[in-house]
Amino acid sequence: MPWSILEALRKDPEILKDALRKRYQDASIVDRAVELDREWRRLLNEVNNLRHKHNLISQQIPKLPPDERKAKVEEARELLKTIEDYEKKLEEIEAARDEVLRSLPNLVHPTVPVGPDESYNVPIRASGRAKVYREFLDNFLALTEGSGLKMDYEVIDWKPIGHADMLENVLKLGNTLKASEVASSRFYYLFDDLVWLDMALLLYAIDYLTSKGFKLVLPPYMLRHQFMLGVIDLSTFKDAIYKIEGEDLYLIATAEHALAALHAGDELPDDELPLLYVGVSPCFRREAGAGSRDIKGIFRVHQFHKVEQFAYALPEQSWDVFEMLISNAEELYRGLGLPYRVVNVASGELGAPAAKKYDLEVWYPAQGKFRELVSCSNCTDWQSYRLRIRYLRRKGMIRDYVHTLNSTAIASTRTITAILENNQTPEGIIEVPKVLRNYLESFSRAPKDYIYPARKNS
């Protein structure tokens, strides 16, 4: 029973209100939830008492002599009418209560910085050496030392070419214009070296995580509505999810969705936890709320490949697992040689399922900004409650909701954009990260060390 949100609702609704306020959402919904829950419990008791009466009569009937039966049956029938009225009311209240409960976001972990937007994110560490074009130096220092973050950097005097330009005009290894024409904006064709790079990045992440003991999964790319809503909130659903026409199927926006659904309804023995999965899948996103942000290039697209870490953990394990997931992601990006910082995401920017979130943001030399490449969340029991995923504690036979966690390992297209800006030489040549060598070597036409600009006439 102890779903943390329901428990808070009954024992100390202030905890919930606090969470709502930290998320800059209307906290009065909590009062309504408390009221509905109280009314629901009151009605349930009445209904149960009536049902009990009815059951008693029902059980007497077969033991009665035939001549007495008729009256009893009539009595039961009368009572049934009353019960039906009450049950109808109960159902209404219950539906209202559940709707309110399901609309509540997760609690907010005490270590989450409070603030309405990303400017309140707290950088916690940095790694790698950032190339900073002189013009961006002030901005870079504000984003690092300005918030107490020590990050290594070198000032460069040439301005790197932006990843979108690089892709389309310098390397000529992508065509988003044709893709816009035949699919719509935010789609792309990638060619040759960048396709190899896409595949190699995925293999790199898969290799690393499986060697750490994560179980490799190729999940379904579509889920039923019911399972989709177990994983995300309604507004994300509307903004992100594609539907298959005429079927109860929805394209996943990340392997996280399918990996959470993997154990829907299951009971996981405590000695098997934590369960660590690495999923690889395409991701489909409508980007409905994105407007014209990042409209050029392949930074924000409707479709990409991603390797995803997913964990099921005991409540007392989950915060350690959370740190492990982000440090796995960090190790992958250190391996690629991409300079990044990790931020503790502000309360106002948390998704509804997450109690705490780290973003890994890579420095983009041509944009003079840090951009999010990895998102690592502890969803505690928010998803597992909806999907009815519980652990079984052998000692004492206790059943309770597991904690679920997810983190990007590598998202292919975004990582490619980061490589295009960071591994660029003044001549417009792209250095292939050495760590990908293993995954390119065995293919005769795959790039090995460098990706070169297209010749003028091609």
Next chain:
RNA sequence: GCCGGGGUCGCCUAGCUCGGUAGGGCGCCGGCCUGCUAAGCCGGUGGGGGUGUACCCCGCGCGGGUUCAAAUCCCGCCCCCGGCGCCA
């Protein structure tokens, strides 16, 4: 897609024909017994509400229906197995 068989409290299974408190085994939890372990014995082992205990309600894939009463009868859907058809 068609035809047939099936889905029971973690797992296995009885009950369904003929409606009347869902029984057994395994595993697990607690206890007893025992020099220790094993065996044996007793109790527990789905969800919810409650003065949190002696209670009550709901629960047999999901949703409806018939009935005083449904695991059981009827209808729709989902999934699994087998056969046929189609197919990379």
